[in-house]
Amino acid sequence: MTQTLLFACDLSAENRAAFARAVRLAGEQGARLDVIHVLDPYLPRRVLHDLEEAVVADMQATLTDIREDYALPEPPVLMQTTTGAPYAEIIREAHEREVDMIVLGAHRKRGQPDLVAGTTLARVLRSAPCPVLSVSHTASQGWEEILLPMDFSLTSRHTLRETLRRFPDTRLTLLHAWDIPGERELGSRGDFARWRDREVARLQTQLEAEVERLMAELDDVPEVELVLEQGAPLEVLMRRLRRQPPDLLALGSRGQLGRHSQITESLLAEPHCDIMLCRAW
Known part of the structure; x- marks a missing residue:
């Protein structure tokens, strides 16, 4: 059975290292890479529709840049958006897709342990059904x-x-x-x-x-x-x-x-x- 890696993309520059690692791991392990971005559910419906297309296009462009920068082959990739609370949607998608690993970017507030507990990363770690990879290096x-x-x-x-x-x-x-x-x-x-x-x-x-x-x-x-x-x-x-x-x-x-x-x-x-x-x- 083909493995599936789930990468939660927030479109930030800091998230790029995690995206590259997810692409590399998927290629090395012969896995499918599912890339999701969680949108604010309270945005107007018309805005959401236009934003979904822009987000997927941006993720695809980032994938192309990463593959060229790191000379990586492109694994089977599925890119989608969803709406809701980021940590809850990441956990839900991981369960529904029966993923083998979740890949996330590292906590951005370096040197502040008291601020970790409420982050998306920490909340995903508490309830994830599989190993979670926190990436901070290239x-x-x-x-x-x-x-x-x-x-x-x-x-x-x-x-x-x-x-x-x-x-x-x-x-x-x-x-x-x-x-x-x-x-x-x-x-x-x-x-x-x-x-x-x-x-x-x-x-x-x-x-x-x-x-x-x-x-x-x-x-x-x-x-x-x-x-x-x-x-x-x-x-x-x-x-x-x-x-x-x-x-x-x-x-x-x-x-x-x-x-x-x-x-x-x-x-x-x-x-x-x-x-x-x-x-x-």
């Missing part, structure tokens, strides 16, 4: 390095499977944040340091065995590197992204954006790379 090169924060929960396991299924030829790094009780109080004592080193070595062995078991469940998996870093999960991840940003960050979403997901909000407000968020199941 599509000039493929995704060769993927970083996946791994806590071995059901959510992160599902994200790992989705990542390997969609991008089997990439280099994948699993990042696990660890912390040892008593580090702040006893870290300078030699006996504690030796105990801590033994505990970390034991943790490394356990997690490597766990990764091996996960990989055994899958076919044709690429080489996977497990990296352990000390600290709180958000601190470890942001430190890694600033020091060594990947091409793509694959992250599991528990559907709590705007309530408890500090990590997701921080990442969307300060994107160091493109981000794919997957459902918990």
Whole structure:
């Protein structure tokens, strides 16, 4: 069955990178690309009719420019407009079309996590029936390095499977944040340091065995590197992204954006790379 990617186009200059990535992904995965633009339903009917034609023409012109700029083949494309609340229409279209992925542009208010929760991107992430790709970087090169924060929960396991299924030829790094009780109080004592080193070595062995078991469940998996870093999960991840940003960050979403997901909000407000968020199941 042919895959379908859904790209929500808002016709802005910032949205161009996401459009280019959607075209590239559709071509690489042999998928159909459905491009939609959501119009204000309260516009007069005659205005809407004229606007629909202009919007589709603009999207087609942008597609032509992108293909020429990036030397990309044109995948099967369906361009349409709809009316309503953007986030609700994107989710509805994703359900009705049974799409495999939604592609959106990144959050524009950089460095302001408190403004993320009410955006179209955040609302789509909460209710999307499939992985959502937030694009902030150009599509000039493929995704060769993927970083996946791994806590071995059901959510992160599902994200790992989705990542390997969609991008089997990439280099994948699993990042696990660890912390040892008593580090702040006893870290300078030699006996504690030796105990801590033994505990970390034991943790490394356990997690490597766990990764091996996960990989055994899958076919044709690429080489996977497990990296352990000390600290709180958000601190470890942001430190890694600033020091060594990947091409793509694959992250599991528990559907709590705007309530408890500090990590997701921080990442969307300060994107160091493109981000794919997957459902918990």
